[in-house]
Amino acid sequence: MKRLQFLPLLAVLFVGSIALAENQVATLRPDIPLDQDGAATQIPGVVNTDIRQVRNYPDQPPLIPHQIDNYQIDVNANKCLTCHSRTAVEISQAPMVSVTHFMNRDGQTLAAVTPRRYFCTQCHVVQHDARPLVENSFADVDSVLDYVKSQQDEAN
Known part of the structure; x- marks a missing residue:
């Protein structure tokens, strides 16, 4: 057997x-x-057009339409937020991070980006040619x- x-x-x-x-x-x-x-x-090469890409499916995280080489994104700093935070978008003209990034696990809206949405590149990626x-x-x-x-x- x-x-x-x-x-x-x-x-x-x-x-x-x-x-x-x-x-x-x-x-x-x-x-x-x-x-x-x-x-x-x-x-x-990285597509560096600064033009928003069309999303392929609902709830797809937007692609990053520019280079992010040497961006510091760690527990001490988040370079993305220098342009995409609520207070910076008026000057930078960059899209603001989604309101969902301010919600914690319990659905409460916080004043700052929630720690679980702080590390942008775990969902958002640059587009390569x-x-x-x-x-x-x-x-x-x-x-x-x-x-x-x-x-x-x-x-x-």
């Missing part, structure tokens, strides 16, 4: 060894054997709704 339990494992190992022998392992580095180093690719690593068929919510509406119109 114990021998039968190992049979599926042996089959997987056998198939895996054949795939490795034929270099059929799917990787993000095509045309380069696994035992060799390929040339390093160019690091994509990079090609997709894998094929992607993602459709934003507006495209899906347009498609559904066109299907309903055809049905009527």
Whole structure:
């Protein structure tokens, strides 16, 4: 009985060894054997347009439309708040942080950004000018709704 339990494992190992022998392992580095180093690719640049990006789905955290290299964001300081705090937006013309960032776990609104929303880059990221690593068929919510509406119109 114990021998039968190992049979599926042996089959997987056998198939895996054949795939490795034929270099059929799917990787993000095509045309380069696994035992060799390929040339390093160019690091994509940050999109630095200061133009707000369209969100792809509801409740998506907005992308950061500018470089944030060397921004200090730690328990001692938050460089983002020099432009995005309530008191700075009039001068900087940057969008103010969302009111949700002032609410604690109990739903109470605080005078300052809540500690759980203080570290901006845990949700917000800069956009890079990079090609997709894998094929992607993602459709934003507006495209899906347009498609559904066109299907309903055809049905009527």
